[in-house]
Amino acid sequence: MELFELLAVRSVAEAVKAQAKSATAQNGADVRFIAGGTNLIDYMKLNVERPKQLVDINGLALDRIEKIDGGGLKIGALARNAEVANDPAVKEQFAVLSQAILAGASAQLRNMATTAGNLLQKTRCVYYRDTAAGCNKREPGSGCSALGGYNRMLAILGTSEHCIATNPSDQNVALTALEATIHIEGTRGPRAVPIEQFYVLPGTTPDRETVLEPGDLITHVTLPGLPPGARSVYLKLRDRASYEFALASAAIVMKQGSGGRIEHIRVAMGGVGTKPWRSLEAEKSLQGKLATPANFRVAAEAALQGAKAQSQNGFKIELAKRCLVHAMAQASQTA
Numbered sequence: 001m002e003l004f005e006l007l008a009v010r011s012v013a014e015a016v017k018a019q020a021k022s023a024t025a026q027n028g029a030d031v032r033f034i035a036g037g038t039n040l041i042d043y044m045k046l047n048v049e050r051p052k053q054l055v056d057i058n059g060l061a062l063d064r065i066e067k068i069d070g071g072g073l074k075i076g077a078l079a080r081n082a083e084v085a086n087d088p089a090v091k092e093q094f095a096v097l098s099q100a101i102l103a104g105a106s107a108q109l110r111n112m113a114t115t116a117g118n119l120l121q122k123t124r125c126v127y128y129r130d131t132a133a134g135c136n137k138r139e140p141g142s143g144c145s146a147l148g149g150y151n152r153m154l155a156i157l158g159t160s161e162h163c164i165a166t167n168p169s170d171q172n173v174a175l176t177a178l179e180a181t182i183h184i185e186g187t188r189g190p191r192a193v194p195i196e197q198f199y200v201l202p203g204t205t206p207d208r209e210t211v212l213e214p215g216d217l218i219t220h221v222t223l224p225g226l227p228p229g230a231r232s233v234y235l236k237l238r239d240r241a242s243y244e245f246a247l248a249s250a251a252i253v254m255k256q257g258s259g260g261r262i263e264h265i266r267v268a269m270g271g272v273g274t275k276p277w278r279s280l281e282a283e284k285s286l287q288g289k290l291a292t293p294a295n296f297r298v299a300a301e302a303a304l305q306g307a308k309a310q311s312q313n314g315f316k317i318e319l320a321k322r323c324l325v326h327a328m329a330q331a332s333q334t335a
Contacts, residue, residue, distance in 0.1 A: 001044050008056040012185050018055050020187045020215025036112040071225025077116035077218045096232035096251050100174035103236040106243050116218040123165035136162045137206040152312040158274035163206030168245045173270035176278050177251035178223050186216040199275035227264045230255040235327040246271030248320040250327035262286050272320050279303035291332035300324040
């Protein structure tokens with residue numbers, strides 16, 4: 001770990017100004033906001049991240065979880081994962097989010113990790129963590145060692161010839177199924193970005209993962225209210241039962257009508273995409289259909305239609321399909 005400067009701020013405006021000013025003067029990569037630090041500190045120790053300055057935002061009043069109009073919820077950027085997972089409103093109305101957070105990391109990490117920090121969680125691709133290997137996400141133009149190397153855990157959706165790294169988050173898969181909105185304060189003022197537009201596919205610039213710009217600070221996340229009677233489920237498949245990243249996961253939000261037909265359906269996947277992956281194809285396939293195993297399988301096939309396997313992760317295609325089918329069954333009244 002290299003030497004760095006620590007700057008504590010006491011207001012959102014001060015945080016934005018400090019980061020934006022430093023980014024202009026030094027380079028955005030040299031300045032980082034820090035809250036829980038459960039991801040950033042790891043990478044600083046490995047010399048993957050080498051910021052010259054950390055802007056400590058723990059003093060900001062951004063940790064509240066509160067109900068909003070329309071049955072929705074507002075979650076502060078600094079709300080700790082453990083607090084969100086165990087919040088009564090989250091557990092009752094947005095169970096998929098509570099389940100997803102509890103399926104990730106350890107209790108100690110959940111006590112430290114924040115909502116915004118999780119939104120920006122970095123990949124666990126071994127080549128991103130290895131400074132001796134080529135990684136276009138870490139060092140643009142250095143190549144992607146995973147393409148011809150160890151890629152068992154990596155993405156099969158949203159990849160490019162420049163990067164196949166997987167987004168590792170559980171929380172963000174649930175937030176995608178819940179159609180969360182990310183609220184940002186920046187040098188141009190406040191703006192709200194739907195989570196589907198927040199993440200950027202790797203394409204030719206895998207080092208750019210989100211729409212955030214220098215000086216941008218996530219302040220909170222909002223969730224719209226779900227249709228009355230909707231059920232939500234998060235299912236995670238992994239190599240071991242605790243503290244492991246997903247090989248495949250599914251977040252399902254579903255409401256069935258009186259005749260058993262699906263009136264509302266949202267489908268998101270984790271462990272398989274370069275970003276939290278929403279499947280509009282699966283949703284379209286299920287809308288208005290009966291909640292049956294056969295229809296769930298058709299939807300799963302549609303969700304994975306564009307999957308591109310590498311040398312070691314082809315098993316993820318069938319695994320993800322089965323994960324989806326089982327999660328849909330759990331979310332339906334037939335589970």
